[in-house]
């Protein structure tokens with residue numbers, strides 16, 4: 001088994017702090033690219049083969065780094081690691097929530113989702129190259145700029161590289177116990193637009209047809225589709241409508257988040273939402289959107305990957321199913337992708353609740369398998385790659401589930 005020295009937890013944490021202090025909201029391509037530049041420089045210096053894909057549509061660049069050993073790449077599919085460098089946090093968040101280390105946890109905007117995981121992938125990859133560790137398979141690292149808004153410009157790349165790889169490790173955070181994720185719900189995003197008949201609420205009340213009332217009834221109908229036993233959830237937020245209290249609302253609308261455990265459920269619920277009809281014949285209802293990410297269902301392949309990671313982890317590595325989507329779903333669905341399927345128009349400014357808590361993280365400590373402060377023992381190349389989803393040391397709730405995905 002090849003051995004890789006990964007250095008001390010303190011060194012890893014210090015470098016990670018630099019990543020967190022570089023604020024990278026998805027909507028600021030230049031800011032994301034500053035961190036992308038930093039990662040590229042480190043990988044290039046190590047000797048990785050780099051491909052930088054220029055950003056488009058207002059998003060930052062994608063970065064592909066490959067291990068430089070041509071003999072290993074000849075006939076063997078690589079292991080692909082994916083991390084995103086963007087976060088849901090706006091510029092200035094660091095002022096209110098500065099990076100800090102509290103005991104064995106490091107806090108900071110985006111450290112949990114998912115700079116810690118992306119950094120660990122970067123660090124492991126770089127260590128393997130600089131130390132000349134020969135691995136059984138080539139390794140590809142893909143760093144993306146737009147995961148938090150549904151990966152509009154990285155999706156094709158993820159699908160291409162995922163299809164060409166033996167397995168894909170998504171470095172997103174896991175649960176408080178460090179379990180990795182072997183199944184995820186599929187995610188659908190929709191927008192519901194209601195048009196009513198505007199009228200003065202005092203003098204012409206009966207002439208109006210309130211879009212807001214129609215929307216309220218539609219929301220009740222949508223929430224009646226929730227089936228917790230089947231793992232199907234729908235959430236309506238945000239909502240909007242009307243102009244002023246004395247005017248019957250001519251327009252109203254909402255967004256809808258759909259989570260499903262199976263492809264069949266996704267197809268069924270998508271059809272139901274797109275077919276919504278108005279209660280009031282004077283109103284019109286229009287729904288746009290669709291399934292953004294299909295579910296990642298547990299199967300023999302990812303269970304085998306999990307079992308391998310568990311056997312190598314050196315600690316108790318659990319597994320779990322999650323409701324939140326991730327880019328790990330995309331490569332699994334590449335062959336099923338339907339490019340003609342309607343998708344929700346991309347939102348340029350993901351709305352992040354100001355009260356969204358800073359998610360604590362302690363990645364270097366537990367990923368290294370040693371308490372913070374101890375030198376890290378030699379690590380095998382394989383065990384540097386947490387299985388199929390997540391940095392095993394990541395903690396607290398998954399901010400992904402609250403982000404616009």
Ligand SMILES: [Zn+2]
Pocket residue numbers: 084113114147172400
């Ligand atoms: Zn994430």
